[in-house]
Amino acid sequence: MRTSRTILLALSLAAASLTLPTAPAQADPAVTVTVNARAGLETVSDAAIGVNHAVWDTHLGSAPVADLMHDAGVQLMRYPGGSYADIYHWRDNTAPGGYVAPDTDFDHFMAGVQRAGARPMVIANYGTGTPQEAADWVRYANVDKHYGVKYWEIGNEIYGNGHYGGAWEADDHADKSPAEYARNVKLFAQAMKAVDPTIKIGVVLTTPGNWPDGIVASGDAGSWNEVVLTIAGPSVDFAILHWYPGGSNGADALSKIAHIGDMTALARKQIDRFAHKDLPISMTEVNTGYGMNTQPGALFAADAYATLIENGVFTIDWWNVHNGITAASTVEGQPDYADFGLLSSGTCLADGTTCEPVLNKPFAPYHALAMTSKFARPGDQLLRAGASDPLVKVHAARRTNGDLAVLLLNQDPAAAKPVTLSYAGYSPAASAQVLSYVNGGAAVTTATGSATSVTLPPYSLTTLILKQSAPVTRPAAPGRPVASAITARDATLTWPASAAGVKYEIHRQNGTISEQWGETTGTSFTIHNLTPGTRYTANVIARDSAGRVSWASPPVAFVTTTPATSTCAVTFTDTSDWGNGYVGSIDITNTGTATIDTWSLAFSWPTAWQQLGSGWNGTWTETAGSVRVTNADFNKVLAPAASANVGLVGNYQGPNVPPALFTLNGQLCTTR
Incomplete structure (x- = not known):
């Protein structure tokens, strides 16, 4: 062995004395990003960016917390906090069997909401409360105090009352079936709307693909959603989902975002089938299972919020503002505390070995919410966008003033990603405002860059805010199409007129590409030669006599049937x-x-x-x-x-x- 090492050393020295040509450096290939302004998705509501507040949080409603929520662009705050809602009594600010911190009563909560410039969502106590208690709360909130609380949920995760085996939710009703919950929801809604008919009542559903969705318990006529929607559907105004998809590592947790399209589509299918009406969907609790305080959590938050908005969810509410340390680890070089909160609680592990940062220090997902609120503002229409690299996630938003925002997420923890961008149906000015949040960053930073190229740091969030290259006059966009007469091969789309003297182009979304199905001067169009059993998404665009085109209509999605006759x-x-x-x-x-x-x-x-x-x-x-x-x-x-x-x-x-x-x-x- 010694002889071999000597020979290798001699050869190495000899090679070092030679002058060898230098190989050119291998640059990473640029990621191609496409943004299609003709492929419109859903519109951002004025309550899209939400959070949860809990009555056991000593700092609920405080000025520093409210100011941080304002700075992050939070638009909705949910109260009094998850399962506590089903033991909480608002009049005396108590939760028998649980801890309620001082100065966390409803008025303190509302003071924080108002200081933050947000709106409230309140959970009425179903588990240990009554319809009268809920109606009295509506009266106090909206008649006596003029708080204008619009959104009211009836209970929290009531399906966790033991009916399916898992029992974490308080429920004093002797009958814990979905039918009993639905019957009581009707009573709650009737009593609460008698006080203020303008409020919106939310009903608890199970989330498709998450326990106990699809399970039919003994004695029930169907699953939770089938029974609840059939009985209570006519009496309520929106549906409530919760989502904790988990994940064993960063890549696994981030992969769960792919569930959202099917998850929301299945929920809408259940709503249509059993409630026979359109119920907007809310996601009033969401969090990740890995890197909750570090960059995986931030990437998950931004991607989840944007994707849920694209799929028509009107509010997404992070669990929680404060929560507390449960474990200590290092994730991609940063300390993580397994804390579901957006802000540090300043707490320590029971053994005192690890403590969180100073109270109210923002964790990474807080900065993701701040980034998302700057990317997608109320009234913006999200657009179809995509990247050639599966580790680069892209979302785009068209603003009412004609500006465009592009959110780019680099999910590669090790490599930067050079990106080139192209735009269909939009001509940006050369420069862009560039917002960035990097792994371990203290805040979102702002710079000036290019509208067509950017390098994404590893594990980073970047938003480009673009101006149009020149002012553009456009006809009004058509209203949302409706699909009817759907067969295996054909479907008819009908839409509200946008203006006189325009033609309408009908476009199918095929990834980031728009395929024009045809055009018409009317407000109805039949598509032929479709593929059986296939989901289609389409937009309508108006074009005036000068050739100017509108923004895309809201989308319509439909699924073709299978053949009516076959062997x-x-x-x-x-x-x-x-x-x-x-x-x-x-x-x-x-x-x-x-x-x-x-x-x-x-x-x-x-x-x-x-x-x-x-x-x-x-x-x-x-x-x-x-x-x-x-x-x-x-x-x-x-x-x-x-x-x-x-x-x-x-x-x-x-x-x-x-x-x-x-x-x-x-x-x-x-x-x-």
Whole structure:
């Protein structure tokens, strides 16, 4: 071994004496970002950026906290705080069985709300309260004190009252079923609206893909959402979801944002089906499970808020303003305290080994909320945007004055990302205001940069605020289209007129690309040659005689059906659900005129977080999300009108979207 080392050393020295050509440095390829101003998403409400306040927080309503909320652009504050809401009595500021800090009563809360320039959301005590107590609170708030509290929730996470096994929520009602909750919600709403008919009442729902959504308990007519919406839907004004997706590391936690589109779509489907009305969706509690006080939490917060707004959620409320240290670790070089609060509570671990920073020092997610409030302001319309690198997340917002804001999140903890930006339907001025929050940063910084290129530091949040290159006169945007007469291949869109003498262009959103389906001088258009079982999102744009185009209408989303007639039909049923898995039953029917001898049924999971666990009555296989079951010996022959049943165990770790398309021996079936 000594001889080998000597030879290697000699060779190294000899090589060092030579003059060798220098290889050119390898620059990281630029990430391409596309912003499509013709692909409009939802509009930012005046309550979008929200937080939670709890009555056990000694600093609730204090001037320093209120000023910090104001500086972060917080628009809504929720009170009196999660599960405490179901033991809290507002008249005497008590919560039997829990701790209530001094000076956290309703008036102190409202003083902080008003100082912050925000609006309140109040949770009426369902668990240990009464409709009369809630109605008296409305009277005090809006008649006696003229606080103008618009949003009122009926209880917190009432499905956690033990009915499904988990019991963390107080509920003194002998009957803890969803039907009993729904019946009482109607009584609460009636009593509260008798005092102030202008208030909006929220009803607690389970979040699709999160326990106990989809579970049907013994004696119930359906799942929590089905029963609650069927009974209470006509009496309420908005739906309440909570979301704590967890995550074992930064990448895992940030990946959960991909659940939001399906999560909100499934919630709306349940609302439409069982309430038969449009209920706006609120997300009144949200937080991450990893890096709560450090950059993963900040990246999660900004991405979650923007994505939820894009999907039409009207308020997103971070849990919590203060919460307290529970563990100590180092995350990407920064101290993390596993504290769900936006601000430091200044507390220490019980053993005294680790303490948080000084009271009210903002954690990283606070700066993310400050960034998000500057990116998306009330009245802004979010736009479709995307990046060529999956570690760069992009959101865009078109402001009412014609400015554009682009939020860029670099989820790579190690590498900077050079970015080039292009814009469809928008011509920016050359320079941009650049807001940045980096890993370990003390605040959001502001600089001047380019509208078409920027380098994103590792694990960073960046917002570009752009001006139009020149003033542009535009016709008014059309109103939101409505889809009707939807079949497997066709759909008709109808929309309110924007102005006289304009033509309308109908655009499909296909990623960041707009595909024009056609144009018309009327306010209705039928699209043909669509793909069965497919979700489409479209906008309408007005164009005047001078060729000037409007901003995009609000979007419309619809799903085409499967063929009305086919030689096969499939019925897929979730027969028993336990929150992250279920038993599925599939009935396969021969609707043709010829006997089928030997068959193979195929379908694909709609999401990446769904998997086949096991199956029976056939031979099951799964490859890259595509599932196939072939007949067993006893069910291989299907005469006309005959059926075979197969079953499976399906597993999921997010919203459980049912398969839409089934083929039998290659033939697309009718899904019943």
